[in-house]
Amino acid sequence: MRRVIVSMFPEPGSDDENDDRETPMTDASWHLFANPMSGPSYKAALMLALCGIRPKVTLVDLRSGEQKTPAFLARTPFGQVPVVEHAGKSIAQSASILEYVAAVTGRLGGHDEAERARIRAWMYWDFDRLASSVYRVRTHVLGIRPLDEATAAHYLQLAGMALDQIESRLAASPWLEGNRPTIADVDVYGTVRYCGDARIDLENRPAVRAWMARVEALPGWAEPADLLAA
Ligand SMILES: N[C@@H](CCC(=O)N[C@@H](CS)C(=O)NCC(=O)O)C(=O)O
CATH class of the missing domain: 3.40.30.10 (Glutaredoxin)
Known part of the structure; x- marks a missing residue:
């Protein structure tokens, strides 16, 4: 074998x-x-x-x-x-x-327990703040799991706030944790790339778009x- x-x-x-x-x-x-x-x-x-x-x-x-x-x-x-x-x-x-x-x-992965914990923190944050909103807006927009308009608007606002957080982070650092790609980037990228389906505009988030291009070049x-x- x-x-x-x-x-x-x-x-x-x-x-x-x-x-x-x-x-x-x-x-x-x-x-x-x-x-x-x-x-x-x-x-x-x-x-x-x-x-x-x-x-x-x-x-x-x-x-x-x-x-x-x-x-x-x-x-x-x-x-x-x-x-x-x-x-x-x-x-x-x-x-x-x-x-x-x-x-x-x-x-x-992380090189030591502290780095692994910081990377894990991004992944917990992703499912708490980013994926929970982006994915919900996506399934709403695609008609897979429609929401009432007020709920959709609420999740859209949460998605925007979470994207603003990573925009700030990525304006200061090429990767979410440290100076190299980690599973934090893989995880969060796997949410952000569905913003298009969710009709969430990344036009005013240049650092996020540049980071996506770095991930896509791996x-x-x-x-x-x-x-x-x-
Ligand atoms: N937190 C889980 C979420 C997994 C999840 O939501 N999977 C969905 C598809 S995107 C699923 O299997 N849905 C079917 C169901 O829950 O019955 C993960 O990150 O793996």
Whole structure:
């Protein structure tokens, strides 16, 4: 069986990074359960891609409730995508998946406990303030989960406030935590990139747009449609 020693890959953006690295073959020791419309699924898929791992992907049909079947609930008590299976373990929640992949590959994580805690703080903040508003506005705009206008306006305002926070941060620092990309960037990027679907304008947030371009220049970066196909 082909063995991929992912921890030997250099950090994205480091001097050792080989931009000509071939697209990896599917590595079935990593199995991603995902949905193509799901932002958290994209976060998990993007993290694996940035670490040079192309997992086996199984698409989960959320409309038919496949995520609530006993077979899927055996993988995760949450009945949600994404889930990653690796080395006989099943990991749910995109932020936990990002931490797990970072720990296993030695990439995009923190160097010590304090840095790991600061990175984790961005991920908690993301789901508390940013994803909770951007994703809700997105599903409203796309007609997947319509809200009444007052509720939609409320979440739009929260999204704007959260985006203003990262605009300030990224005006002063190229990455959310420290001077290199980390899973904080992967996580928050996986929310911000859905602002377009949510019709949230990033025009007046130049630092966010420049940071998105930096993320999109990382080796392995790809669009959701490219990563979340069966
Ligand atoms: N906090 C979770 C959120 C996961 C989530 O909301 N997944 C949605 C798709 S985006 C889902 O599976 N929804 C179906 C359901 O809840 O039944 C994460 O970051 O992984």
